[in-house]
Amino acid sequence: MTSNNSNDDDVPILDVTSDNDQTPLLNDNPILSTPNVDTILVPSISRYRLTNIIRILLFVEFVTILIIWLVGTSTHSLIDDIIHYRLTTSIFDLVAISISKFILLIIFLTELETFIIARLYQPNSRPLFIFIRYFYIVSLIVLSICSLAFAIIKLIFVLRAFHLSKLYLSTVYVFLVFSSIEFIGMILMIPYLSRVKLLEQPRSTKKKVDLKRLFSLSKSERPFLITGTLFLLLSSLTQIVQ
Structure with missing residues (x-):
């Protein structure tokens, strides 16, 4: 009996405490041992952020110029504007540039914003x-500069020639104003993106299924969706005019 008791006393005791303090590494308290899953980290962006304002401006510019061009069929033929194009007598170039700018800038804005947010969750690979x-x-800045430069050149040549109607001349002014605002927005994009960070917010138990969420999930198909929507809108407006 004596030898058995001595063997039991020699059994080592496992110390499961940390080196820095005496807090047990294994805790029976479910509140302390369970990670906090009630909050999640989300980027500090809102629905009325700068990128969305620029998107709205691009859309309004494109629709406005397209409508003026289609309405102007009473004085100009759309086919003549395209086939017999001249810088001082046609605004088809503004329509084409506004469509191209709308597609390219929205794609670049979306990709840049998505990449900035992804970078917040994965802060590695800094050079890339x-x-x-x-x-x-x-x-984005180069595209906006080119658009603004073309608007200025177009306006100078049109004012010298006096060949555009007042309706079409107003389109040149609209294009110039929107291009100027978009250029300023692209410059302001640099400090805006540097202030985006992750914030904690309560975890939502239910996820709404809407078009916005569907569009955010279809990242690789965004260019096709945008292009298809634009051509559908253009086809509808053309049929209305006819």
């Missing part, structure tokens, strides 16, 4: 992040 970020920013 810097390259991609500045590639999108420079592309």
Whole structure:
């Protein structure tokens, strides 16, 4: 009996405490041992953010110029504007540029914003992040500068020639104003994106299924969706005019 008791006393005791303090690493308290799943990290962006304002401006510009061009069929033939194009007598170039700008800038804005948000959750690979970020920013600024420069050149030549009607001349002014605002917005994009960060918010138990969520999930198909929507809108407006 004596030898058995001595063997029991020699059994080592496992110490499951940390080195820094005496808090047990294994805790029976379910509140302390369970991670906090009531909150999630979300980017600090809102529905009325700068990128959405620029998207709205691009859409309004495209629709306005397209409507003026279609309404102007009473004084100009749409076919003549395309086939017999001249810088001082046609605004088909503004329609084409506004459509191209609408598609390209929205794609670049969406990709840049998505990449910035993804970078917040994965803060590694800094050199690659810097390259991609500045590639999108420079592309957006260059496109907006080209649009603004063309608007200024177009207005100068039109005012010298006096060949455009007042309706079409107003289109040139509209294009110039929108291009100026969009250029300023692209410049403001740089400090805006640097202030985006992750914030904690309560976890939502239910996820709404709507068109916005569906569009956010179809990342790879966004260019096709946008292009198809634009051509559908253009076809509908053409049929209305006819």
